[in-house]
Amino acid sequence: MRILLVTDAWAPQINGVVVTLRNTIAWLEKWGHEVRVLSPQGFKTMPMPTYPEIPLALFPGGKVAEVFREFKPDAVHIATEGPLGVAARAYCVKHRLQFTTAYHTCFPEYVQPRFGVPLSWTYTWLKWFHGPSSAIMVGTPAIAKLLEVRNFRNIVEWSRGVDTVLFHPIEERFKEYPRPVFLFVGRVAIEKNIAAFLELDLPGTKVVVGDGPQRKELEKRFPKAVFAGARVGPELASYFQRADVFVFPSLTDTFGLVLLEAMACGTPVAAYPVRGPIDVIKDPAVGVLKKDLREAALAALPLDRGAVRRYAERYSWEHCSRQFLAHLVLARPTPEGNPLERPAANAGTR
Known part of the structure; x- marks a missing residue:
């Protein structure tokens, strides 16, 4: 055809x-x-x-x-x-x-x-x-x-x-940043609601991977956060793999492929209970959905990374x-x- x-x-x-x-x-x-x-x-x-x-x-x-x-x-x-x-x-x-x-x-x-x-x-x-x-x-x-x-x-x-070969778990975690490391990956633009993540009072380090029109503004507003720029392939996967929690603050995404990429690496997810996350994170063992995003991020820390990976393997x-x-x-x-x-x-x- x-x-x-x-x-x-x-x-x-x-x-x-x-x-x-x-x-x-x-x-x-x-x-x-x-x-x-x-x-x-x-x-x-x-x-x-x-x-x-x-x-x-x-x-x-x-x-x-x-x-x-x-x-x-x-x-x-x-x-x-x-x-x-x-x-x-x-x-x-x-x-x-x-x-x-x-x-x-x-x-x-x-x-x-x-x-x-x-x-x-x-x-x-x-x-x-x-x-x-x-x-x-x-x-x-x-x-x-x-x-x-x-x-x-x-x-x-x-x-x-999700590509479960590229995105897979490893034992190593971030050593260059104070842990726990809370990660966001995506376009750095207003619709991703990244400021809501960066404003959270969380221990450790917040890392943003991606580029976009809002990056300079957010770097000035949140100088303690790490802005790593755009990453692809194994380098991108390494950020997912080494993070402790993936935080997804978007309120407007139709799905959010990065949710699957994080989970394929065994990294639990914290997000708002809105469209996109509510259809992807259907098991409380792999992610936490709450209106209080800080509470969700902290609650996701102890989740079993093996269970998170097994859940992601359902998607092909x-x-x-x-x-x-x-x-x-x-x-x-x-x-x-x-x-x-x-x-x-x-x-x-x-």
Whole structure:
């Protein structure tokens, strides 16, 4: 099956959307499917406001149409609601092609604090964008409920996974910082609510791994915290592995892949009881969810790291990719006289 995947977020960016797509593509190709990624690469771009490291394609409609005509996809998935996503949606609607979409990011909750745009306005636009989609893929039941309340339709589950080979436990803990070490990993931006973590009265050391527009401000406000910058691969894993507790202060994430990455390293989680964490941390033996984040962080310290790791092993990118493929297959129209093409024999559902 030829699959066209349209995304405004792509490498070298490091975020949940890119990690999810890259792992999904790896499994799709392993099963024999041909995947073409339509990303900002090759387009004239401009920096996204407040996210300068994210390039936005300028006037992409013509080139997007060329890709559709040349590739002739059997299935189309639009991963993001940026310029490329809008152009691909327009082409599909015009030519009556079925397509699926995903709701990776709570844009209304991000746009409101930055630009003062009412939530209702952004949700109305998102409802227009996703309206023709055969399936809106969401990571958790909480996000599904959020959209259902606002009358979105055709919502399906597409969970997330973790690389349990890269992210694995070790015995070593941080030696260069006073312990316990409380860690945050993610984009250093206002929507991550990192200040709520850094303001906590906790023993030991607070460490922030990541970069973003709020980093300089937070470094000035919290000089005792350690800002390690962006890290990838084994170096990133080492921060998760050596930390005592992973603290996740976000109130707006749709899932939070970093939760799984921390737990795969055996590091217990402390978070607020909000969407994202409530769907990932379902066992009190692996993390603590409380409105008092300080209390949650301290309560997570004695949790058994072996139990935390075993919990994370339940999540796999293979299973998530099977979900994704099943939604694509169901969204495809059946050509008259031809049976619907099914996944490769080794890509059956679990």
